[in-house]
Amino acid sequence: MSVGIEALNVHAGLARIPVADLFAGRGLDPARLDNLMMETKSVALPFEDPVTHAVNAARPVVEALAPADRERIELLVTSTESGVDYSKSVASYVHEHLGLSRRCRVMEVKQACYAATGALQLACGYLASAASPGARALVIATDVSLVDEGAGYTEPAMGTGAAAVLLGERPAVLDVDLGAFGVHSYETLDSARPGPRFDIADADRSLFAYLDCLTHSYRDYTDRVGGVDFASTFAGLVMHTPFAGIVRAAHRKLARDHGVADVAADFTSRVLPGLVYPRQVGNLCSGSVYLALASMVDHLGSTDPVRVGLYAYGSGCASEFYSGVVGVDAAATVGRMQIGDQLAARCRLTFDEYRQVLAANADCLVPVADRTVDPYRWGEFVDRVGLPRTVLACTGVDGHHRRYDWIKVGGVR
Amino acid sequence: MTDRSHVRQVVHEVITEILPSVRAEDIDGRQHLKDLGADSVDRVEIILGVRERLGVTEPLASFSDLPDLDHLVAFLTEVTA
Numbered sequence: 001m002s003v004g005i006e007a008l009n010v011h012a013g014l015a016r017i018p019v020a021d022l023f024a025g026r027g028l029d030p031a032r033l034d035n036l037m038m039e040t041k042s043v044a045l046p047f048e049d050p051v052t053h054a055v056n057a058a059r060p061v062v063e064a065l066a067p068a069d070r071e072r073i074e075l076l077v078t079s080t081e082s083g084v085d086y087s088k089s090v091a092s093y094v095h096e097h098l099g100l101s102r103r104c105r106v107m108e109v110k111q112a113c114y115a116a117t118g119a120l121q122l123a124c125g126y127l128a129s130a131a132s133p134g135a136r137a138l139v140i141a142t143d144v145s146l147v148d149e150g151a152g153y154t155e156p157a158m159g160t161g162a163a164a165v166l167l168g169e170r171p172a173v174l175d176v177d178l179g180a181f182g183v184h185s186y187e188t189l190d191s192a193r194p195g196p197r198f199d200i201a202d203a204d205r206s207l208f209a210y211l212d213c214l215t216h217s218y219r220d221y222t223d224r225v226g227g228v229d230f231a232s233t234f235a236g237l238v239m240h241t242p243f244a245g246i247v248r249a250a251h252r253k254l255a256r257d258h259g260v261a262d263v264a265a266d267f268t269s270r271v272l273p274g275l276v277y278p279r280q281v282g283n284l285c286s287g288s289v290y291l292a293l294a295s296m297v298d299h300l301g302s303t304d305p306v307r308v309g310l311y312a313y314g315s316g317c318a319s320e321f322y323s324g325v326v327g328v329d330a331a332a333t334v335g336r337m338q339i340g341d342q343l344a345a346r347c348r349l350t351f352d353e354y355r356q357v358l359a360a361n362a363d364c365l366v367p368v369a370d371r372t373v374d375p376y377r378w379g380e381f382v383d384r385v386g387l388p389r390t391v392l393a394c395t396g397v398d399g400h401h402r403r404y405d406w407i408k409v410g411g412v413r
Numbered sequence: 414m415t416d417r418s419h420v421r422q423v424v425h426e427v428i429t430e431i432l433p434s435v436r437a438e439d440i441d442g443r444q445h446l447k448d449l450g451a452d453s454v455d456r457v458e459i460i461l462g463v464r465e466r467l468g469v470t471e472p473l474a475s476f477s478d479l480p481d482l483d484h485l486v487a488f489l490t491e492v493t494a
Contacts, residue, residue, distance in 0.1 A: 032452050035452050035453075035454040035455065153452065153453070188474070202477070203453045204453065204456060204476070204477050205474070205477040205478075207453055207454075207456075207457055208457070208460070208472075208473035208474050208476060208477050209473075209474055209477075211457065211461075211473050212472045212473050212474050245454045246453070246454060246457070248454075249454050249457050249458060249461075253461060256465075
């Protein structure tokens with residue numbers, strides 16, 4: 001039976017700053033732009049949080065379903081390292097604001113940038129078991145960035161936003177190869193979020209773990225799956241993208257290990273299509289690999305079904321290499337979400353505006369009993385969003401209960 | 414040439430290939446790769462390069478805690494012995 005991704009959308013915040021402008025504003029060395037391979041960084045406006053990101057990514061996916069199909073979303077999982085409460089899940093708010101059926105399992109998972117892939121694999125296994133024939137699962141990876149100038153060269157690489165992945169038995173976007181996976185996990189402290197206002201990161205430990213895990217999870221994949229040839233089995237390679245430059249280095253390592261003759265040409269044809277969106281967004285945490293998948297589907301240009309390999313890595317650490325087939329309807333299905341247009345429509349911030357927004361965003365995850373957030377305080381930026389649409393906005397916290405409302409963006413208030 | 418001096422020569426070769434602005438004679442063993450201007454991708458490429466040339470199969474994670482180039486050379490000398 002087929003199980004996999006039926007639909008996929010990304011919401012990567014309502015604002016952006018060109019990475020070159022951020023480098024200039026922070027006094028970072030522009031010589032490092034080449035290895036970073038980033039163009040713009042997504043920025044959340046101060047009424048955006050993990051809940052609004054998730055809802056704004058998933059809403060077009062849910063609304064495209066017929067009402068009867070919508071009722072069959074029987075599992076909602078949010079994957080996040082930006083939790084808003086130790087007990088209450090982001091998913092509980094998302095369930096409400098998406099208007100999903102009450103006959104639905106609702107939960108949140110965490111394993112840094114790996115968690116969405118773990119949730120996807122468990123959900124696919126559940127759907128394939130036919131315990132509830134015809135059921136669907138919605139996995140939403142959602143995160144906000146907390147980095148500031150103290151993070152040095154990590155600041156330009158950190159994005160914000162969510163990727164919504166609808167799973168079911170009609171996998172037009174990615175027919176997951178059930179049983180074709182490789183995993184590698186062990187304990188390390190390479191990066192973490194010990195509190196609601198800051199991250200810690202050891203760049204070398206994290207990148208070395210990312211690369212070790214790629215080697216081992218791919219080896220585990222080839223041990224489980226017969227007849228795999230790195231150069232010819234996969235038409236595209238989609239990887240967790242902390243920043244595009246490390247994906248280029250990771251591909252170079254894997255390609256050399258497997259005797260690819262022209263590494264640069266292979267990178268251009270099989271990896272670069274998946275980096276178009278990540279280079280415009282930054283690291284989307286556990287949604288990053290699905291942002292890369294959307295980019296691959298939108299830019300690979302294949303009219304035939306093709307197999308792609310996907311690599312997810314999450315600090316801490318856990319990793320997985322798996323594969324699936326991008327179907328003939330994938331480009332049309334993902335294309336309807338207009339992800340490229342959404343990214344182009346983000347309000348472009350100056351460096352001074354970015355600093356203003358960053359200061360207001362610093363408290364996004366701090367637990368407080370009461371807080372008021374006025375989306376219209378940011379009306380100047382809201383009006384500069386290029387694609388008129390209605391989005392969910394956080395309006396505050398009332399007795400520890402987060403409050404939300406729908407607002408219009410794109411000069412149509 | 415001792416094992417250690419051979420390893421040091423390979424390390425210097427790889428560093429100057431990845432960082433063309435660095436001259437081998439200016440490299441001090443008490444420096445970290447960061448001190449030579451290597452960004453995180455450069456550091457990955459340097460470690461991958463020395464592993465490959467010396468035939469080292471130790472995981473990359475083994476290189477995470479080495480405080481300077483002298484410790485990198487000592488570690489590589491030990492695992493290639």
